[in-house]
Amino acid sequence: MANPSANKFTFPVFKNYFGNFLFILPAVAIFSVFYIYPFYEIFNLSLHEWNGISLEKTFVGLENFKMLMSDMSWWKSMRNAAYITFIALTFQNILAFALALACDREIRLKGFYRVVFFLPPVLSEIVVGFIWKWILNADVQANQHIGLLNYFLDMVGLNSLVHNWLSDPNTVLTCIAVVHSWKGFGWGFIMLLAGLQTIDRQLYEAAQVDGASTWSTFRNVTIPMMLPVITVVIVLTILGAMQSFVLILSMVSQGLGDHTSVPVTRILAAMTGTQQFGYACAEGVMFGIILVFISFTLTKFSERMKQA
Amino acid sequence: MEESKFFNKYRLLRWTKSTFIHAFLMIVTITCLFPLFWMVRTSLMTRETIFVDKSLLPMPFHFENYWIVWTEGNFGMYFLNSIIYTVCVVLGIVIISSLAAFAFSRLNFPGRNFFFVMFVAAMMIPLPGSFVPLVVLMNKLGLVNTRIGYIFCLINVGLSLSILLLKTFFDKMPPDLEDAARIDGCSKLGIWRHVALPLARPAIAVIVILNSLAVWNEYILAMLLLNNKSLMPLQRGLMEFQGPHSVDDHLIMAGLTIAVAPIVIIYLLMQKHIIKGLSSGAIVG
Numbered sequence: 001m002a003n004p005s006a007n008k009f010t011f012p013v014f015k016n017y018f019g020n021f022l023f024i025l026p027a028v029a030i031f032s033v034f035y036i037y038p039f040y041e042i043f044n045l046s047l048h049e050w051n052g053i054s055l056e057k058t059f060v061g062l063e064n065f066k067m068l069m070s071d072m073s074w075w076k077s078m079r080n081a082a083y084i085t086f087i088a089l090t091f092q093n094i095l096a097f098a099l100a101l102a103c104d105r106e107i108r109l110k111g112f113y114r115v116v117f118f119l120p121p122v123l124s125e126i127v128v129g130f131i132w133k134w135i136l137n138a139d140v141q142a143n144q145h146i147g148l149l150n151y152f153l154d155m156v157g158l159n160s161l162v163h164n165w166l167s168d169p170n171t172v173l174t175c176i177a178v179v180h181s182w183k184g185f186g187w188g189f190i191m192l193l194a195g196l197q198t199i200d201r202q203l204y205e206a207a208q209v210d211g212a213s214t215w216s217t218f219r220n221v222t223i224p225m226m227l228p229v230i231t232v233v234i235v236l237t238i239l240g241a242m243q244s245f246v247l248i249l250s251m252v253s254q255g256l257g258d259h260t261s262v263p264v265t266r267i268l269a270a271m272t273g274t275q276q277f278g279y280a281c282a283e284g285v286m287f288g289i290i291l292v293f294i295s296f297t298l299t300k301f302s303e304r305m306k307q308a
Numbered sequence: 309m310e311e312s313k314f315f316n317k318y319r320l321l322r323w324t325k326s327t328f329i330h331a332f333l334m335i336v337t338i339t340c341l342f343p344l345f346w347m348v349r350t351s352l353m354t355r356e357t358i359f360v361d362k363s364l365l366p367m368p369f370h371f372e373n374y375w376i377v378w379t380e381g382n383f384g385m386y387f388l389n390s391i392i393y394t395v396c397v398v399l400g401i402v403i404i405s406s407l408a409a410f411a412f413s414r415l416n417f418p419g420r421n422f423f424f425v426m427f428v429a430a431m432m433i434p435l436p437g438s439f440v441p442l443v444v445l446m447n448k449l450g451l452v453n454t455r456i457g458y459i460f461c462l463i464n465v466g467l468s469l470s471i472l473l474l475k476t477f478f479d480k481m482p483p484d485l486e487d488a489a490r491i492d493g494c495s496k497l498g499i500w501r502h503v504a505l506p507l508a509r510p511a512i513a514v515i516v517i518l519n520s521l522a523v524w525n526e527y528i529l530a531m532l533l534l535n536n537k538s539l540m541p542l543q544r545g546l547m548e549f550q551g552p553h554s555v556d557d558h559l560i561m562a563g564l565t566i567a568v569a570p571i572v573i574i575y576l577l578m579q580k581h582i583i584k585g586l587s588s589g590a591i592v593g
Contacts, residue, residue: 017418019496023411024423026404027467034442034464035430041441052444099336102329109333115579116337119344122575122582124525126543127564130550131343134350134557146359146557148346182339190583243436246527250547267437272532277440284437291434 046281052271057278064282074283077261078290084177084262085241092181093237096188101222103189104196114193118186125183129250132179136251138164166252169259176251176260180244188233195229196222231302235295242291263287344568351561358558373562377549381559383566385538386545390567392455393541394523397462401470401519402512404463409474410500414486424475431468443532453536461529466519477511478504514585517578524571542567 046064048057068074099117103110120128137147150162165175199222207217223230245264252260261269263283270280350358352369378384411417412424442461443452451457481504489503505512530544540548546567550560575582 017416020411020415020417023415023496023500024408027408027427027471028423030404030460030464031427031430031467033445034461035438036426038438038441038445039430039435041444042435042438045441045444095336099333102333107326107329109330113333113337114583115576116340118579118583119340119572119575122521122571123568124527124543124571126525126527126546127568130546130560130564131347134561135343135346137557148362151362186340239434243434249527253547253550264436267440271440271443277444280440281437284435284440287437288433288435291436295434 042281042284045278046285048278050277051275052277053275060278064279065286067279068282068286073258073261074263074266076258077263077266078287080173080258080260081242081262083173084180084244085238087174087177088181088184088237088241089234091178092185093188093233095181096185096233097192099185099189100192100196103193114190117189120183121186123183125244125246126250128179128183129247132175132182133166133251136165136175138162138167172252172260176248177241179251180241180247183247184237184240188237191229191233192226195226199225227302227306231298235298238294238298239291242287242294344572347561347564347568350558351565353558355556355558370558373558374566377559377562377566381549381553381563382537382545383542383549383563386540386542387566389539389545390524390541390543393459393462394520396455396459397466397523398516398519400459400463401466402515405467405470405515406474406505406508406512407500408467409471409478410504412471412475413478414483414499414504415496424471427468427471431472439528439532442529446533452533453539455539458529458533458539461533462523462526465526465529466515466522470515470519473515474508474511477508481507513581517582517585520574521571521582 045057047059047061049060049064050057099113103113135148136150138150139146147165149165153159153161153163163171165171203221203225204217207221212220242262243264245262245268248260248262248265264287267280267283267287270276270283349364349366351373352371353361353366353373354370357366378387408427412420446452446457446461449457451460485503485507486499489499494502524541525543526541527543527547530541531547534540534544537545537548546560546563549563553559
């Protein structure tokens, strides 16, 4: 479309540009109001003290961030999110990788497995949370445990394990992390399987001809070839697990105080609970910076690995 | 003789290996499906039996639970709201993002790259607390507790990825047809409507799937922006319902089944497209 007359800024050219700009106008307008403005405002508000209602906002500089640094509840929530992320990274991703490897061959029912494993990811967190809350239920009625898991443990003679899963501060976070992994492993499975299937079969055959063992083929062929996909899966797992909170709201609606808090629930609590809008924004900014830093570092790290 | 023995041993080894793999896959399959089965099963029981009966198929089935939650539990209303939101948001996203992607790919104007990078950058930067200023803004604009406010917020959420996916698709499309249309005197808007949109059908299908799932499953904005029961979508309705009905787990499970059924049915019908679409979306994101 680059015609020479475009250099001269005449009225028809302007009209043409303006007409073209109209195509992106709706998108830009919505984006400016509902993304750019909040984006600016979250930084702005994080420097103020404001209860959300009064007309006056007090400028406090970096005071909110200073408070945040010494807020033990905040760092506890960060640790909880890190714990969920740790389980998701290990348990969920290893399971996803093992399943992808198992399906990366001529195997019967491959299509069936793909469909089934990807079912939990299309369900909402509210639904998943409610279903598992019902299964993990620990109430006792008529000498029978209501929850399926406890009933099952009782039946097979593991009474000692019967437990108040979601009310015990020691187990609640692990339960949430495992349910999060249950919901999420299908993602990793599909992406890793797609990655595995792009690896040239000849590489495997060459390794076999050279007499490489299964393990060394895996270490020296599969892993290096899969590194970009693995990085994407790891970054997405971290971003997803760190920010997951709807599952917590639906599994332990009232929450167990600091035991089930994650950064996003802290932000919600500061906003709707104690009406500290500035503080909530400071928490959001801090958390966002941490997330950007993590994903940036990981991506850079994997690029370094690829070059080496 | 020696050779056939070796062959048998090899075959046995292979058979054992594949049995183990299938056993592993089957166990995971059961853990995926059983909770859903348990949900449907519980939804057909009564308040008395859910606590004691642990049989797989508790007779008789109480289908009236569905009628109770649909009418008294307001799930009919929530369901209708969810459909309204999903249709409006997805339609909005398809039109707005395809217009923008078409311009980014085919039309020339100053600031084109700047705006495109802006949309892509927004996707890369996670901003977990952005709902705080968004709610403040919606309050100022008087859009809290309105359908239109919620719809616009959700259109915005899906915009970036949709624009990126469609622009990638338009870039790969040969320009011949458009040139022919232009020579025939078709306006830019006409080319978008009669050439670009029909050709981009596969990409639009992906966008429709991705965004329908996202809108149907959305909770956080529904929680913050909609307090009026008659405006709530299903996910918000479920939370609302479980408050006063915390002992009626059979009714909650019936509500869950209503919320899940459309997703599962559409998923089973279109699983190939959904799996392809969602993984392509994830890779781009």
